[in-house]
Amino acid sequence: MVDTLDKSSEGYPGARYHSCSANIDEIERTCQARVLQAFNLRPEEWGANVQSMSCSNANLYVYSALLGVHDRMMSLDVASGGHLSHGYTRGRKKISHISKYFETLPYHLDASTGTIDYDGLEALAAHYKPKLIVAGTSTYSRLIDYARIRAIASRSPAFVMSDISHISGLIAAGLIPSPFEHSDVVTSSTAKLLRGPRGGIIFYRKGVPLSLAKRNGNGNGNGNGNGNGTTVEDAINSSVFPGHQSSPHNNTTAALAVALQQALTPQFKEYQRLVLLNARALADALKELGYALASGGTDTHLVLLDLRSKGIDGARVERVLEVLGVASNRNVLAGDVSAREPSGLRIGSPVMTARGLKPEDFAQIARFVDSAVELTKELMVLADNSGRCRRARESNGNGNGNGLERFMNFVAENENLDMVAELRSEIRAWVERFTATS
Secondary structure, eight states, rough: OOSSSSOOOOTTTTTEEESSSSHHHHHHHHHHHHHHTTTTTTTEEEEEEOSSSHHHHHHHHHHHHHHOOTOOEEEEGGGOOGGGGGOOTTTTTEETHHHHHSEEEEOBBBBBTTTOOHHHHHHHHHHOOOEEEEOOOOOOOOOOOHHHHHHHHHHTTOOOEEOOOOTTTHHTSSSSOOSSSSSEEEEEEESSSGHHHHHHHHETTTTBBBBBBHHSOOOOOOOOOOOOTTTHHHHHHHIIIIIOOOOHHHHHHHHHHHHHHHTTTTHHHHHHHHHHHHHHHHHHHHHHHHHHGGSSSSSSSSSEEEEETTTHHHHHHHHHHTTTTTEEEEOTTTTOOOOOSSSEEEEEHHHHHHHHHHHHHHHHHHHHHHHHHHHHHHHHHHHHHHHHHHHOTTTSSSSSHHHHHHHHHHHTTTOOOOOOHHHHHHHHHTTTTOOOOO
């Protein structure tokens, strides 16, 4: 039996700083081989570091490997569907510390289509001259044109890092385009659609010089503070250990190796196929019910509702759905001014697909969401009336906080109102027909 939970094993297979690590080496090598196999990558061309403890960590390790402090990078704006680990500022405030360490400039969506504005990215990159462009999203339901981003990056020149955390399972199953042909580095969460433990993977293209000038055949270049003549592979592995981490979580590495073996099965690919079909069925059903969707639909596992036309926000609907036993996620949309009361609501298909639901069942989920939205509107009226009565009784006139706070407090105090309890019971009875099957 191998102790993967408590064994210290700083370093890499064959080069550990702790003895008695032969079994740990075998686990990590197996994991590395399986991750390349799962994504149909040739070991002569690609390598993988599987020691990161999350993809957010992995992203930081990549930036630190490829960039010097305050070097420039570009990524999709958070309100457009980007991720905090790719950098985020609002005005002068650097919300993400990535934007403290590096100079981050966002690119955005095309307002007319709701999809990435590649022409705008190209114009910004031509002026900004970033050293890294991130091709990756968090709440973006459309496919990414990796070839276009690669072409834009080549003119700077810049590295391309693709973060596939939210769609890695679909890529491994061969259902949506892969970024590997057009990327220098690819990162991914090991959870989410890859269905493994919580951790991170860094894929790196082998033989790529760290100097952008060298990579593009333009001489020696100036390097980036990580050592001239170093490859991307060397820089990334050094950034993970000893640059940022000590001993990896070997239990996570072992669990990931098991998950990657499962990712090679026909059952995994069928599950991913159903995830796509169910997300599209949910999107179609919501549109039939009169809901606007960001970008008009989905090519992935998620649906992003734009609730502005319904006169309501994602925070209130998210809370009511939670009371009803339904998990969702409020999300900022382009044009929103508040992350606390955003206009978007994200719903994904993976979990309920794992319980055996089919496209016709996701049409019923859409009807439940619609009922929850209408219930939220009714509760808003009751909360506002309750707030007015309370303010009339209070001499300071402050009532029960602002509108959102008042609503949240009202819902917390009235979770068992008849209208809430009835819908919760209906949803619960319907869901109990399904059990986890994969």
